[in-house]
Amino acid sequence: FVVHPAGLAALLLLCSCATQLVCDAAAVGEAKYMVQKNADFDVTYNDTVTHDDQTIYAFNHTISRNKTVGVRVTVDVLQESVESPILFVVRQKQAVMSFQVPLNLRGLNLNSIQKFASLGFIYQRQYPYKHVGRTLCQPPTRAASETQYFFVDVSTLSSRGTNYQLRVSRVESFTLQTDKKFTFSASPSQPQYFKYVFPDGVDTVIVKVNSDMNFPCSVMSIQDIQCPVYDLDNNVAFIGMYQTMTQKGAITVQRKDFPSNSFYVVVVVKTEDEACGGPLRLYPLRPDELINAGNRSKVLDVLVSPETYVIGMLFCLGIFLSFYLLTLLVACVENKRSFQMSGGSSAESVPLLCSSERSLDSIARSRQESLSSVEEEEYDTLDDINSDKNIVRTKVSSIQPNKNDFKVPLRNIATIAVFYALPVIQLVITYQTDVNVTGNQDICYYNFLCAHPLGALSSFNNILSNLGYVMLGLLFLLIVLKREIVHKRALDRNDINALECGIPKHFGLYYAMGTALMMEGLLSACYHVCPNYTNFQFDTSFMYMIAGLCMLKLYQKRHPDINASAYTAYACLAAVIFFSVLGVLFGRGNTVFWIVFSVIHILATLLLSTQLYYMGRWRLDSGILRRIVHVMYTDCIRQCSGPMYIDRMVLLVMGNIVNWSLAAYGLIERPNDFASYLLAIAICNLLLYFAFYIIMKVGAVAALSLK
Secondary structure: OOOOHHHHHHHHHHHHHHHHHHHHHHHHHOOOEEEEEEOOOOOEEEEEEOOOEEEEEEEEEEEEOOOOOEEEEEEEEOOOOOOOOEEEEEEOOOOEEEEEEOEEEEOOOOHHHHHHHHOOOOOOOEEEEOEEEEEOOOOOOOOOEEEEEEEEEEEEOOOOOEEEEEEEEEEOOOEOOEOOOEEEEEEOOEOEEEEEEOOOOOOEEEEEEEOOOOOOOEEEEEEEOOOOOOOOOOOHHHOOEEEEEOOEEEEEEEHHHOOOOEEEEEEEEOOOOHHHOOOOOOOOOOOOOOOOOOOOOEEEEEEEEEOOOHHHHHHHHHHHHHHHHHHHHHHHHHHHHHHHHOOOOOHHHOOHHHOOOOOHHHHHHHHHOOOOOOOOOOOOOOHHHHOOOOOOOOOHHHHOOOOOHHHHHHHHHHHHHHHHHHHHHHHHHHHHHHHHHHOEOOOOOOOHHHOOOEOOEOOHHHHHOOHHHHHHHHHHHHHHHHHHHHHHHHHHOOOHHHHHOOOOOOOHHHHHHHHHHHHHHHHHHHHHHOOOOOOOHHHHHHHHHHHHHHHHHHHHHHOOOOOOOHHHHHHHHHHHHHHHHHHHHHOOOOHHHHHHHHHHHHHHHHHHHHHHHOOOOOOOOOOHHHHHHHHHHHHHHHOOOOOOOHHHHHHHHHHHHHHHHHHHHHHHHOOOOHHHHHHHHHHHHHHHHHHHHHHHHHHHHHHHHHO
């Protein structure tokens, strides 16, 4: 049997036709009825849709290149229970937007409870919204006026009819005006966004969004003029800059970041309030369980205003430069006065009280009559007054500081500053880069209402404000340098005032204090590059240093013959910073940490009080407990006697009351900001010790005057 090629071709054509007929017949059996309607703006359409039909609403409107009018689509589902959601697809000239109603929006992800979620115990929350409103993204046009068409397709897979309402309206106030407040309402299923165009001559504006309601939590976003616009809770972070807010939010926008000289201001209400510190709902126990979100509408207002801050910058610099000018004037006056006095008789300038012929025994006798001298080498009234007390009395000239010893504090703090500052600078630059790349302004906690960006820095004015620390620290160093030069010149010419009078001059701690003040400015500026809870310790670390160095200098002023070890002092300050780090990491609500810290705080207070009361004549070693028991037995049980130095004891008791109160407050309240709490302890103790020094000094002067 032989088949002719022409016959084979005819047979194949016949089979193809038969197959096409069968497919067409099947298609006809499953065909949907498609209805297209010409629709108008600001008209509410009530209709029903099933899986057998599809409705298309055709709209047309005229757009202008010079004026932008927004178009908003609002949909309501009228039935309580819906078998399948209704799908709405909006087809425009250069954009397509689709959404379903009811619109199911998910809550937060389950990263924090991933272990339980993986076991199937709990599931992510879902919130259905039957009222949905979306603003259409306007495609650009180059013509002066153009008529554009767009279509709204309505379909569903539900076999039962679902009733809905559709309304398309124009948003006349779609474009925001400069310095004009506009009020609107938003919800998770009804986000809002508006357009702003930079006016001529304005390069920087600040967008402020305000509300009288803390909750629901909301997000404001700045996006470029492009489609699609990301205006839902689950996609608002995809593009542009965004910021979570409760009552107030502000984002500074620069013209150079938007080539079209315009941008969208998007406001989205979140489905949950945990991001703003609000309560968190329980997780559902079934995978498909829907949670009623309730009323989450929020009334807000937006205001766009131009921003300039050159005058503020110059004013800030002028304030600190005025200190330099004042110091220069004082120095000139002092130099002129000293030059005029240099012509007088040198013999008249020799004070009688500072004569080197005065015996040291007379000095000792005058100090013995004071019950509570400010000097550590005072005598007490016991019988062992003539015994060795480990403090050898020498002439003032013989206890001058070693040339290298006073440089140790400066060298140490300079080394600490370099090794501390370099990682800090690297970290904050990384933070700032993340903010610029991701647009997530929640990484850094600025005062956004007064944040002025410059270059890659989001808040340059906050950084500039710390320039005062650096300038004043440098001025302090210059003043110390001048005093040191004057003192060295006096020593070189064998000035008897410099050789025999006053306490020895220790300039090392002064240099360390000035360097610490400058580093406080640098690290505070680093903190303000991207301020948040975890790096607040950058701002406070050298505050602890300054407080410790000030207390050390006061101690040195009272005890000039005792030069405290710089290594020991910095080791103690390092321990303070170590506790600051632990407090930031583990201090929030950790009862064990607060108990341990409070105990250490109280013990340190007792040790310091003992040091101040006994003027250094005690040792912390293995026999400390035995000596404490012996003193308690001899002074309190065997022979009850009052304290030898009443005034000193009273002041130290008051200081202990303050420190114990701070420890009790921390243990009871457990404040979240541990760095500020620790800084409060340091400042309080510095002020207490300063008051202790002043009172003891005044008491000693009064005792001398009575003689």
